[in-house]
Amino acid sequence: MIIETNKIVAIHYVLKNEKGEVLQENKDHDPEEYLHGAGNLVPGLERALEGMKVNEVMELIVPADDAYGPVEKSLIIEVANEEFEDIDSIHEGDHIQLFDGTDAVVIEMHEDHVLVDANHPLAGQNLYYTIKVSGIREATDEEIEHGSPIQEAPKSCGPEGCC
Numbered sequence: 001m002i003i004e005t006n007k008i009v010a011i012h013y014v015l016k017n018e019k020g021e022v023l024q025e026n027k028d029h030d031p032e033e034y035l036h037g038a039g040n041l042v043p044g045l046e047r048a049l050e051g052m053k054v055n056e057v058m059e060l061i062v063p064a065d066d067a068y069g070p071v072e073k074s075l076i077i078e079v080a081n082e083e084f085e086d087i088d089s090i091h092e093g094d095h096i097q098l099f100d101g102t103d104a105v106v107i108e109m110h111e112d113h114v115l116v117d118a119n120h121p122l123a124g125q126n127l128y129y130t131i132k133v134s135g136i137r138e139a140t141d142e143e144i145e146h147g148s149p150i151q152e153a154p155k156s157c158g159p160e161g162c163c
Contacts, residue, residue, distance in 0.1 A: 001053070003136055004037070005037030008035055008136070008138070009036050009135070036050075040147070042066065042127065044060075047066075054134070059129065064124050077115070079115075091109070104116035104117060
């Protein structure tokens, strides 16, 4: 079986930045499952996995434009201090949620406003992946409709009748 649209794929991966620093990994944990073709991975990674088989390993660089995109200057926003409930509790580098629910990082504090960056933290960066395909199976109709794998609830948490 190969990776193609509407297959549930299990992968182990290591994601690094240009400096070689590990950003995410699951190599010592259960593989991550996703529905191939549903847009659950960055586009460049999903395209690169197409056609791979179980136990194949690939190293690839996904360019920023094919990952989280470029840094959008329009997402670097000045927010007036009075928009915050407790401006004194906010510091540069903090991850905050804006009034509309957008996640952002505080990049500069000013006397009357705060400069925040609402870009994805990996926007503008090339991504360096090592991927191992750990499993491939047919997706169920429910998973295809849902757009992602559906995990079965455990039948029991212990001895019969405990739950």
